Amino acid sequence: MYTRIVRWIDDRLMVSPLWRDMADHPVPAHVNPSEKVSAFVYCFGGVTFLLIIAQFVTGMFLAMYYVPDIINSYNSTKYIMHHVLFGLQLLSMHNWGSSLIIIMVTLHMLRIYWMGVYKKPRELNWIVGVTLLLLILGFGFTGYLLPWDEKAYFATQVGVSFTKYVPFVGPALLKILSGGSKIGAATLTRFFAIHVLFLPAMLIAFLGLHFLMIRRQGITGPY
């Protein structure tokens, strides 16, 4: 029955070559933590990806209750923390997740740097990786404003003010980012849109590139 369903779908969509590309490929033994415990260093990237998925899931649930305007953002955050079932755990997971991702990404980068993985032919994947790092820091920065408490407001004010030093386009950039001359209602909706729509879309695209290049170029080592 199972085989027949798969064949029925495969006749129409030809998914099995795709599946073979994605999942049915050999992985060298030296990256497998069950072969050698020290191979866990090869897992940092994968763990980061798993944590990113966890952020997507917890973020989706938080977005069910969060309201991005200057009156309700604070109140809805408070509501999530005190009245939503498991809301506090959800918010904590999202909050801790961001910190863990930063730690995992750092470890992942250290492994790549330590082993010189970025050498030919993997230069382009390093460039994609640094872009991913900047996107992840962008998530951290835009997400910090969303609870709209004092810390959020003034940290964003400091962070956004750095853009005004960019030569020529600085003042325009400052205005685009904050949606006006001050951190206010427009900044909040902008940061919300960047945090939940723009950045995830870019993150998924660059993650796709990252993984595609790993599949094309294989895993380095052993050394």
Next chain:
Amino acid sequence: MSDHEHKAKEYQDKGVVPFWPEHLLKELVVGLVAVLVLFVFSIFVHPILGHVADPGDWAYQPAPDWYFYWVQNFFDVGGYYWSILHLVKFDWVLMFGVPAIGVLALYMIPFIDRYPERRLLKRPLMLGMLMFGMLFLGYFTANGVYAHNTLTAEEPYNIFATSCATCHYINGLGGNNKGAVKTPTGQWIYPPDLSHVGSILSPAQIQSQLERPQGGMPQLNLPPAAIKDLVPFLSNLK
């Protein structure tokens, strides 16, 4: 021998394992530990929601998330030396040029590292750059945390200095201890010495005086967060 068995034999001879399911399942064990850590942390430690944002709270000392402390502190420290060197006109070099060079250097690492070797110890320039980077991040993060703690501890004192010390006096500092002060509305008032206000008024009385001043003290319209900082500060003056 079926196709699958044939492949399994080939993989075994080469010393490799298939990604699905063997490799992924083992890697997922490591991944699940990370998610479990996330879950356990989320049960025991929760983020704190502060006071609602008040753009008028001039005394607030903002703190970034822990992984941005080094950015803020680098610009604070750098800006201080920049102004000592009379380079304020060239602020953009410090505030844009330096970070731009940093990000560019990070992007260009594969092209900076021309060593044929992969071992880090045989790549002295790369080892040096790593050490520099770690020390840089570590120093400015630690310094940032220290600077923030110092500034937050001074926060109530700063509020006092900017809004109370014009009239009031504590422990020989600030105020008008000569006696009468003429208010903008033309009244003459006698601002009391606040050196021992904590033993005269209760915290609740101090808070009410700050929110709804009586006895000629003008309404200062202090932000709620500033009052929250001032009340314990004043109550401790005994």
